[in-house]
Amino acid sequence: MTAPTHPVMTPDLAADLAAASFALAQRFSAGATMWCVAPAFSPHAQHIAVEFVHPVIVGKRALPAVALAGPDLLGQVRVSARAGDVLIAVADAADPDVRAVMRRAAAWGITTIWIGNGDRPEHGAADHVLWLDDPDPTLPTTGEFVLLYHLLWELTHVCFEHPGLLTAPSQECTDDVCITCSDEGRLGEVLMTAADGTASVRTASGTETVVTTLAGPLSRGDLVLIHAGMAISKLSED
Secondary structure, three states: OOOOOOOOOOHHHHHHHHHHHHHHHHHHHOOOOEEEEOOOOHHHHHHHHHHHHOOOOOOOOOOOEEEOOOOOHHHHHHHHOOOOOEEEEEOOOOOHHHHHHHHHHHHHOOEEEEEEEOOOOOOOOOOEEEEEOOOOOOHHHOOHHHHHHHHHHHHHHHHHOOHHHOOOOOOOOOOOOOHHHHOOOEEEEEEEEOOOOEEEEEEOOEEEEEEOOOOOOOOOOOEEEEEOOEEEEEEOOO
């Protein structure tokens, strides 16, 4: 007899859930806080945070999760999230606030999970996309989204049962000169510009000072591509 399956749970979505849960368990094991946002559906953000902070099953770990709501969502995440943290968003692919946050995630060094339905975000918009293809605009008000993040919570705790898998491999280079890293373009967000043609930028590694000659005039909040200590281009919001 074939086990019954939920009509929403396709094989691809199940694989995406498993990957997101494993990454989430790794981040929590390393001390991450999870920041939850849902601009158009704030109860979802609150529900996710409560789910992780106050587990309903005796013996499960309480995990640090905080719901953010209100105006200036971008500013709230910017000052709250630190490198190594996680952002989970419930929103459609066109939500401007979530898109703005997701664009900066790499510069902030945070892992991102995006839950939604209808048209999918563009490839690479988030580290993990948990998506329902049904375009019904009322879907967020049903139990389908709740099912997704409940499963995410459950599978994250399943991963905790295998602690040997939760230490992420080190990405630090040990050679004096690393050809791969020296040729890498990294994302940064401008914090402050200076009159001498430099700028302080926030990257996944921390705050860095870069030369801005090639990128042209920059302002606080601009995204730049950094290579060899220089901002080589300014990235558009699109």
